[in-house]
Amino acid sequence: MEKFTSGDYRSPQINDWCASCGDFGILKALQQAFVQLQLSPDRIAVFGGIGCSGKTPYYVGTNGIHTLHGRVLPFASGAKLADPELTVVAVGGDGDGLGIGAGHLVNSARHNLDLTYILFNNGVYGLTKGQPAPTLQRGEQTRSMPHAANSGRLNPLALALAAGYTWIARGYSYAVDELAGLIQQAISHPGLAFIEVLQPCPTYNDLHTRDWYESTDAGDGSPRLYRLAESEYQGCILAGATVKDANSIRQNCYAKVLEWGMHIPVGLFLQDLDTPVAAHGIPAEKGRAEHLQHAIDDAIHDDNFNTSEHSLTDLESCYGDLKIDAY
Amino acid sequence: MDNTYHMRIGGPQGSGIDRVASLLARACVSAGGEVLTRREYHSNIIGRHSYVDIALWRQTPHSVQAYCDLLISYDAETLFRHIYRVNTGGLVIYDPALESASLEKQAFLDAPLLRQLEQQQAAGPHVADYLVSAHERGIQLLALPCSDLIKQLAKTSELSRGEVKRVTALLAMAAAAAHIGLPVDVLYRTVDNALSKHQQLLPLNHRAIEMAYQHVQNLGMANAWPFPTRDAADERLLLTATDSVALGKLAAGLDVQTYYPISPATDESTRLESIGMVKLHDGSFYQPRIVQMEDEIASITAAAGAALAGARTSTSTSGPGLSLMSEALGWTGMTEVPLVVSHYMRGGPSTGMPTRTDQGDLLFAIHAGHGEFPRIVIASGDVEDAFYDSMQTFNYAERYRLPVIHLLDKQLTSTSQSVKPFDSNRIAIEHSKLVDNSELADRAAPFTLNKNGVSPRALVGQAGNRHWITAVEHSPDGLVCEDPQNREAMMEHRMLKLKLILDDLPTDEKLLYLPADNAVMTLLGWGSVKGAVLDAHQQLAERGIAANILLLRLLCPFPATEVQQCLQNGAPVVAIENSYSGQVDALMRQTLGRGADHIIVKYSGRPFTGEALATALMQIAAGKGQPRMVLRDAYE
Numbered sequence: 035m036e037k038f039t040s041g042d043y044r045s046p047q048i049n050d051w052c053a054s055c056g057d058f059g060i061l062k063a064l065q066q067a068f069v070q071l072q073l074s075p076d077r078i079a080v081f082g083g084i085g086c087s088g089k090t091p092y093y094v095g096t097n098g099i100h101t102l103h104g105r106v107l108p109f110a111s112g113a114k115l116a117d118p119e120l121t122v123v124a125v126g127g128d129g130d131g132l133g134i135g136a137g138h139l140v141n142s143a144r145h146n147l148d149l150t151y152i153l154f155n156n157g158v159y160g161l162t163k164g165q166p167a168p169t170l171q172r173g174e175q176t177r178s179m180p181h182a183a184n185s186g187r188l189n190p191l192a193l194a195l196a197a198g199y200t201w202i203a204r205g206y207s208y209a210v211d212e213l214a215g216l217i218q219q220a221i222s223h224p225g226l227a228f229i230e231v232l233q234p235c236p237t238y239n240d241l242h243t244r245d246w247y248e249s250t251d252a253g254d255g256s257p258r259l260y261r262l263a264e265s266e267y268q269g270c271i272l273a274g275a276t277v278k279d280a281n282s283i284r285q286n287c288y289a290k291v292l293e294w295g296m297h298i299p300v301g302l303f304l305q306d307l308d309t310p311v312a313a314h315g316i317p318a319e320k321g322r323a324e325h326l327q328h329a330i331d332d333a334i335h336d337d338n339f340n341t342s343e344h345s346l347t348d349l350e351s352c353y354g355d356l357k358i359d360a361y
Numbered sequence: 362m363d364n365t366y367h368m369r370i371g372g373p374q375g376s377g378i379d380r381v382a383s384l385l386a387r388a389c390v391s392a393g394g395e396v397l398t399r400r401e402y403h404s405n406i407i408g409r410h411s412y413v414d415i416a417l418w419r420q421t422p423h424s425v426q427a428y429c430d431l432l433i434s435y436d437a438e439t440l441f442r443h444i445y446r447v448n449t450g451g452l453v454i455y456d457p458a459l460e461s462a463s464l465e466k467q468a469f470l471d472a473p474l475l476r477q478l479e480q481q482q483a484a485g486p487h488v489a490d491y492l493v494s495a496h497e498r499g500i501q502l503l504a505l506p507c508s509d510l511i512k513q514l515a516k517t518s519e520l521s522r523g524e525v526k527r528v529t530a531l532l533a534m535a536a537a538a539a540h541i542g543l544p545v546d547v548l549y550r551t552v553d554n555a556l557s558k559h560q561q562l563l564p565l566n567h568r569a570i571e572m573a574y575q576h577v578q579n580l581g582m583a584n585a586w587p588f589p590t591r592d593a594a595d596e597r598l599l600l601t602a603t604d605s606v607a608l609g610k611l612a613a614g615l616d617v618q619t620y621y622p623i624s625p626a627t628d629e630s631t632r633l634e635s636i637g638m639v640k641l642h643d644g645s646f647y648q649p650r651i652v653q654m655e656d657e658i659a660s661i662t663a664a665a666g667a668a669l670a671g672a673r674t675s676t677s678t679s680g681p682g683l684s685l686m687s688e689a690l691g692w693t694g695m696t697e698v699p700l701v702v703s704h705y706m707r708g709g710p711s712t713g714m715p716t717r718t719d720q721g722d723l724l725f726a727i728h729a730g731h732g733e734f735p736r737i738v739i740a741s742g743d744v745e746d747a748f749y750d751s752m753q754t755f756n757y758a759e760r761y762r763l764p765v766i767h768l769l770d771k772q773l774t775s776t777s778q779s780v781k782p783f784d785s786n787r788i789a790i791e792h793s794k795l796v797d798n799s800e801l802a803d804r805a806a807p808f809t810l811n812k813n814g815v816s817p818r819a820l821v822g823q824a825g826n827r828h829w830i831t832a833v834e835h836s837p838d839g840l841v842c843e844d845p846q847n848r849e850a851m852m853e854h855r856m857l858k859l860k861l862i863l864d865d866l867p868t869d870e871k872l873l874y875l876p877a878d879n880a881v882m883t884l885l886g887w888g889s890v891k892g893a894v895l896d897a898h899q900q901l902a903e904r905g906i907a908a909n910i911l912l913l914r915l916l917c918p919f920p921a922t923e924v925q926q927c928l929q930n931g932a933p934v935v936a937i938e939n940s941y942s943g944q945v946d947a948l949m950r951q952t953l954g955r956g957a958d959h960i961i962v963k964y965s966g967r968p969f970t971g972e973a974l975a976t977a978l979m980q981i982a983a984g985k986g987q988p989r990m991v992l993r994d995a996y997e
Contacts, residue, residue: 100831108659112666120822141655345785351640
């Protein structure tokens, strides 16, 4: 019998997303992944950016933190630095991650902290009523745009690959079970995992609709979205792989992430088990600095907020060449 | 009597002057002196003019002076720029090879100073002419033929000519050391310590020092000054505010520091990184995580994320960085996350003057971020204060659940001061009260309303607790709520902290007040003007002019009641600030309804010196002061 059920990851907050928003599928998949992993809700933190997707933290029964536009990754990274055993998931929209937050999206890969980043791709800035997101093609014009998009499309997966994410996947918001499986794998991956989720915005994106994603425009009856797992493709870099082998896999991956239009691959694009996870001081398994935990334990049991103790630090060990002995 | 000795060491950046100045300062402290140094430099790696002042005496000097007793020159620009700043009876150490250098060939000399020097030029445009006129003003000259000495050294050294040439900078410094009577053994030992990983260089360095000492003795210019000594057993630290702030953070139990490289704040994070593992009193070790982020926005948001999870967290930056951090600063105010921002002010606006000092961020620090939220802004006056303040900022952040901005500036980062080892027991370690896990029904309410504005914290990841945090207006449960009554209650609750802080903090954590009998004025300042104010105050006292000193530590919330009490005696208030407008005056008008009677400002990017400040104050005492007085010095 499972200790945690789906109810443990639900939130009493009233959801104000539009009916049939793709966000619902992602939320459900996220909660499903938590059930599958049997993670204690108090040891999960879901961080959200700004926008419709940024509200996801309100709708999960874990810790939920609503941050700033574009900054979800550094907020999430900070929590992971402080508490390496915490399960940290960052979510944000395509405008959040590829527009205002692009610098963080790229540089977070360099740290390779053990986080999961889910990028909700619906092609528009929904909450501000449908302006083009960086994922919209030049020339595309969705419902509320006064003219076609002047700027071109950023490819989230290509960017993640170039930046050095060690786990890269794409899911579809209405393929909930598959997406839950991907999220589960992403959380289990020891390093920074990136999932792009294709999702309709039923209110503002009248181009990339559920019908569009689920259609067979190629004319041969083949679906637009196809599963990488059912193809020849494999993108796993094993620990200890040679540079040549690793680069060959990345090159294949790059070719794969360029596919778009009639046929769009979904599933796992890259799994890099060779790049080390950031340690930043204390190894993750040691948990927080003991003095910090000690202080927290003390504070919990003290009614006075001025809990006080003396400094635990031996300053003499820190002085180094700053200290001058008298001659 | 104050008999402080002022040395100035000038030369091209990257030529080793920082290194020899640091060695000289260390040797002076090791030999029993107390020092205060100041470093002026450009945002440049190699070639432009920089100089280091070292003030030396029995007690730690409060400030350096515009004039020096000894000028050690490593290039012609140093002689042109500073020779008018050598006191009568002082000494200039120079290389005679520079005598033929001419003023117009000084590529890095800025146009305004070049014009000024051309107008007041002595007998001619060459270094030799300037030396002649200096000699006529009663300044001694000590010629040190460096290339001859290097040749001699090369003859007896197994090292290459290039390696031998690298001790050039040491020669003039050692000559200065011989002049002031620094025991040569101390200099040897100081150099030995610095070169402990380069043993093969020691014989050469020792011979260079010996040769310079001999040269000065032969000229009859050795031991010209009574070298001060203190108790031999008395240990000292010699450090800047970036060092002392870093140590204060470690003493406070720093867990995570994030940063993005920026002058002049970076040295603090570099110091933390170089310390690495920290030993605790119980013999165990811990390693704070010092993380370089991709920009200042990432720095403060990652710091906020770490603070959410309960870490003692800080970030460190300078002007442009705080500008970028403003939005996230509001986030921490709204979500009541304890966070320390160490802010090292530099000349602004925009890129401004990255390596020059300024206090023009005062009102920005108080107001940075949109909307209204409580914060604490405190300022440190010197290197020693900076340590204790740095420790205390974490207590404030946790005690009141808010962001704390610790104001420092470039002057404090490039001023080394000899101080006694710190006493970390002077500041208790305080942590926020947390919600009690055992009482958690289901979810923690992170913002419960109470009488003083500070509710128990819920940590992200705290076992048995889960909760929501948002900087959207929220209910006590942390749920989004824009209801008018909720908004009012939450706004009032957050802002209540400002009153609590003012009620809670003892006066000595708000300000330092030193009243004087029959004071004719009150000198009011904050931050790094402290040293110059103390020196100027002493100089006034020596001329029979009594003045009160009021140095502000807490700038936000403003301790209006205590300041009002200090000013009740009616003595005219003279506000002193390294800025264009004298922002503390505006702050007083806003919070007290009265401003200063005079403001003395300096915005050249250089710090106040005691003597220049004293001159301006004497004008005020003589009834000749203007409401706004600007201190200027073309040679700095």
